[in-house]
Amino acid sequence: MVSGFIRYQFSSYIRSLTFIPPLTIFIGWIILFYTYSGVPIMSSYAVTCISLYLVMTWVAMNVFALEGESEKNLLFVQLPSKKDYLWGKWVVCFLIASILEFIAIVYPLLINSFKETPQLVHISLAIYGHLFFAAFGIIVGSFFSNSKVESKRFAWLSVMLVIAISIAQEGIIEKANIFKWLLLPFPPVSQILRHFTDEALSIGKNFWMDAAWVVFYSFIYLLLITRLFYRKER
Template sequence: MVGGFIRYQLSSYVRSLTFIPPLTLFIGWIILFYTYSGVPIMSSYAVTCISLYLVMTWVAMNVFALEGESEMNLLFVQLPSKRDYLWGKWVVCFLIALILGFIAMVYPLLLNSFKETPQFVHLSLAIYGHLFFAVFGILVGSFFSNSKVESKKFAWLSVMLVIAISIAQEGIIGKAYIFKWILLPLPPVSQILLHFTDETLEIGKGFWMDTAWVVFYSFICLLVIIRMFYRKGR
């Protein structure tokens, strides 16, 4: 039943044609970005991570907007539980993220765009970064799709504000340390980008501590969104 729902969601997403703007923009940007060869490895992957973050937020909001309230209630009746509806949406988003992440990772390798040959550590960090930036995008899109924001336009403005501040949070905290605690609820993108350096890469204690926080943050956000989803459906 759940597998059928996932196939139905993918089919609905394709038929809606809402996939065209975000996917076209992302793929076009990747092609344009790697027009020239000899670019640094990790800095380039950092840019595509941020791009994936933006696009997956867009995709997630589109996927959650596929059904109206009446159709959603009908699906609730057909599925074993409301939880399957939510997880089905997330699986669809993650499948799309895998495709886009694969393109972002492999395209520059096929074109030999980097100024040096990527090593295992480069590729491992790049996979890690693209994975969690996609997760952050899905979480942000899911959060605002399930929040009680009456105006769709206001929801999109809120999304753009959250994305902009989360990307710039390291610089903001550098100016005023008090913002470290104020910005704590935002996706910890700086904890990932911090390790995307083109200098000698070292995966040490700092990396694992940041990774632990990223995983913990993602898990807590999942619980919050699940709670929001159930409360919204009441």
């Protein structure tokens, strides 16, 4: 039943045509970005990571907005539990993210855009970065989709504020160290991007500590969103 729901959600998303703007913008941006050859590897992948973050937030909010209240209640009755509804939505989002991630990583390799030949460490970090930036986008999108925000416009403004602050958080912390603690609820974008430099490319202790925090953050927010979802739909 759950696999059938995932197929239903995916086909509903395709039929809604709401996939066209975000996917067209993302793919068009990738093609435009790699118009010129000889670009640095990791900084280029950092840009496409941020692009994926933005687009997957958009996609997640669209996926969670596919049904009205009456249709949602009918699905709740047919599914084994409400949790399957939420996780089905997330699976659809990650399926779409995997397609976009594949395009973002493989396209520049196919057209030889980079000034150097990418090594395994480059590709590994690129996969890791795109995977968790996509996860951040899905987390932000589903968080505001399942919060009791009355105005859709306010939800979108809140999303854009969270994205802007999370991207700029490293610069904000440099201005005043107190923000290091105040910005903990925001996606740890800087903990990934700091490893996307060709000059200091390595996978050592600092990387694994940052990666552990990224995984922990994602896990905690998935639990939090699950709680918000149950509270909203009870």
